[in-house]
Amino acid sequence: MGKNVTAVVEELVTPILAGLSIELVDIEYVKEGSNWFLRVYIDKEGGVDIEDCGAVSEKLSKRLDEVDPIPDAYFLEVSSPGIERPLKKEKDFHWSIGKRVQVKTQEPIEDTKIFEGTLTVFDNGMLTIEEDEKSYQIPYDKVESARLAFVF
Incomplete structure (x- = not known):
């Protein structure tokens, strides 16, 4: 297969999501134990519900059956x-x-690699995170991973 699975799935799912006003967050194709999983994460303003997930799953499943880009069972x-x-x-x-x-971050910035706080600015390839009265400037190209942080 010329393209990797996630790139092919992204091409197939993008028009489906556009028609439903839903955005693609991420695609994973991973093996867990003896099983392969194709996971498509979606979102929209106000959040997605089970009906949104079901509609996307049904439409994407039909497209995957037509194109058949994945040789493994999943x-x-x-x-x-x-x-x-x-x-x-x-x-x-x-x-x-x-x-x-x-x-x-991929490498330490001010002696740490993990920052948690409020993202106040993202401009010209720099993130500004406010954490405990301190402000950190983090270059976007040095970010290894990032996520929203839920406070319990």
């Missing part, structure tokens, strides 16, 4: 990213301004 799961939504793309960071986030 389970398709369509769901919300949850309250600790991963932040993967620049648009995710813009959307998260004003929200509490956790960011892990």
Whole structure:
């Protein structure tokens, strides 16, 4: 197969989501034990519900059957990213301004690699996170992973 599974699935699911005013958050194709799982995480303003997930799953399943891009048997799961939504793309960071986030960097910045606080600015490739009266500047290209942080 020329393209990897997640790239092919992204091409197939994007028009389905656009028609439903739902955004793609992430796609995973992973093996757990002896089973393969294709997980598609979706979201929209106000959150997705079980009907949204069901509609996307049904339409995507039909497209996957038509195109048949995956040689292995797999389970398709369509769901919300949850309250600790991963932040993967620049648009995710813009959307998260004003929200509490956790960011892990590839290398230490000011002697730490994990930052949790409010994302106050994302501009010119720099994130500004306010944490306990302190402000951190983190280059976007140094971010290893990021997610929304839920406070209990």
